[in-house]
Amino acid sequence: MWLYLMTPVGLYYLLRWYREKQVVSNLQDKHVFITGCDSGFGNLLARQLDRRGMRVLAACLTEKGATELRNKTSDRLETVILDVTKTESIVAATQWVKERVGNRGLWGLVNNAGISFPSGPNEWMNKEDFAKILDVNLLGVIEVTLSMLPLVRKAKGRVVNVSSILGRISIVGGGYCISKYGVEAFSDSLRRELCYFGVKVAIIEPGFFQTAISSSDGHFSHVKMLWEQASSEVKEFYDKKFLLSCEWDLSLVTDCMEHALTSRHPRTRYSAGWDAKLIYIPLSYLPTCLSDAFFYRTSMKPEKAL
Numbered sequence: 130m131w132l133y134l135m136t137p138v139g140l141y142y143l144l145r146w147y148r149e150k151q152v153v154s155n156l157q158d159k160h161v162f163i164t165g166c167d168s169g170f171g172n173l174l175a176r177q178l179d180r181r182g183m184r185v186l187a188a189c190l191t192e193k194g195a196t197e198l199r200n201k202t203s204d205r206l207e208t209v210i211l212d213v214t215k216t217e218s219i220v221a222a223t224q225w226v227k228e229r230v231g232n233r234g235l236w237g238l239v240n241n242a243g244i245s246f247p248s249g250p251n252e253w254m255n256k257e258d259f260a261k262i263l264d265v266n267l268l269g270v271i272e273v274t275l276s277m278l279p280l281v282r283k284a285k286g287r288v289v290n291v292s293s294i295l296g297r298i299s300i301v302g303g304g305y306c307i308s309k310y311g312v313e314a315f316s317d318s319l320r321r322e323l324c325y326f327g328v329k330v331a332i333i334e335p336g337f338f339q340t341a342i343s344s345s346d347g348h349f350s351h352v353k354m355l356w357e358q359a360s361s362e363v364k365e366f367y368d369k370k371f372l373l374s375c376e377w378d379l380s381l382v383t384d385c386m387e388h389a390l391t392s393r394h395p396r397t398r399y400s401a402g403w404d405a406k407l408i409y410i411p412l413s414y415l416p417t418c419l420s421d422a423f424f425y426r427t428s429m430k431p432e433k434a435l
């Protein structure tokens with residue numbers, strides 16, 4: 130009985146493994162443009178693809194970040210300064226990319242740049258707090274994609290958008306979850322449109338990882354003040370919740386991005402991190418009443434945070 134059940138499952142995974150391990154040819158001729166390469170996933174991915182021999186066009190927010198990255202990589206890797214919230218910066222970066230890729234087009238566009246603060250209970254926020262995150266995490270992704278798309282289409286290449294498990298289940302107030310739900314929706318419509326042109330779109334959904342994004346420097350002063358006023362019980366709760374589920378090995382995420390860019394058959398969605406795979410993705414499939422009950426029992430009660 131078990132044999133009859135296990136054989137098709139085993140065969141399915143064997144076939145999937147074989148299909149997914151096939152790599153596209155001529156990687157050394159392919160250009161990949163990555164946003165947010167100063168630190169975190171973007172920085173590691175730039176170095177990883179450079180080691181793999183690909184032509185990395187790394188966009189950094191600061192000159193310092195760009196210089197440090199160039200010092201750690203081969204002469205093949207080139208950097209450009211890009212602020213994804215500024216149209217003129219995106220236009221200039223697109224022209225810079227166009228000059229480098231020529232008639233080959235752009236094989237990979239990785240929309241990675243992002244911020245996570247101001248975050249906290251919704252009632253602590255004003256419209257500007259929401260707009261700050263949406264500007265980088267959602268409108269930035271949309272504007273960079275629209276600007277680079279003709280180059281990606283020319284190469285019949287890949288768009289890789291970095292979302293989050295918080296784009297599947299909304300558990301933090303402020304603009305972050307909203308921005309990532311938006312990235313998921315944008316990526317889904319893009320994938321359905323672009324498949325006719327041979328372009329593939331992949332979404333990366335990491336769990337919680339220890340990177341610079343978790344630094345609360347991004348708070349506006351009024352939100353910072355509310356956090357400072359919060360009781361030690363609230364702070365301890367959030368610190369514990371974050372640290373307990375936090376993963377340190379960033380390559381779990383960059384390996385997914387690399388697969389999305391180099392496999393002949395990339396996946397539509399990649400989840401990275403044990404918390405994403407074992408907790409948040411399964412929770413996102415549960416009926417709302419059950420996921421609400423889970424968060425009701427495990428979250429700080431609002432009367433303590435507000």
Ligand SMILES: NC(=O)c1ccc[n+]([C@@H]2O[C@H](COP(=O)([O-])OP(=O)(O)OC[C@H]3O[C@@H](n4cnc5c(N)ncnc54)[C@H](OP(=O)(O)O)[C@@H]3O)[C@@H](O)[C@H]2O)c1
Pocket residue numbers: 164165166167168169170171189190191194211212213214240241242243244245265291292293294334335336337338339340341342343
């Ligand atoms: N870490 C996690 O737990 C986690 C989980 C799920 C999803 N993500 C997503 O993963 C992506 C990368 O985040 P990370 O964790 O690697 O954090 P990170 O180290 O802070 O990387 C974010 C990068 O984006 C850059 N950036 C910020 N604002 C920008 C702007 N306006 N224009 C261009 N670049 C800008 C940052 O530059 P500076 O360093 O100069 O500020 C930094 O290089 C983000 O989209 C994030 O939402 C992270």
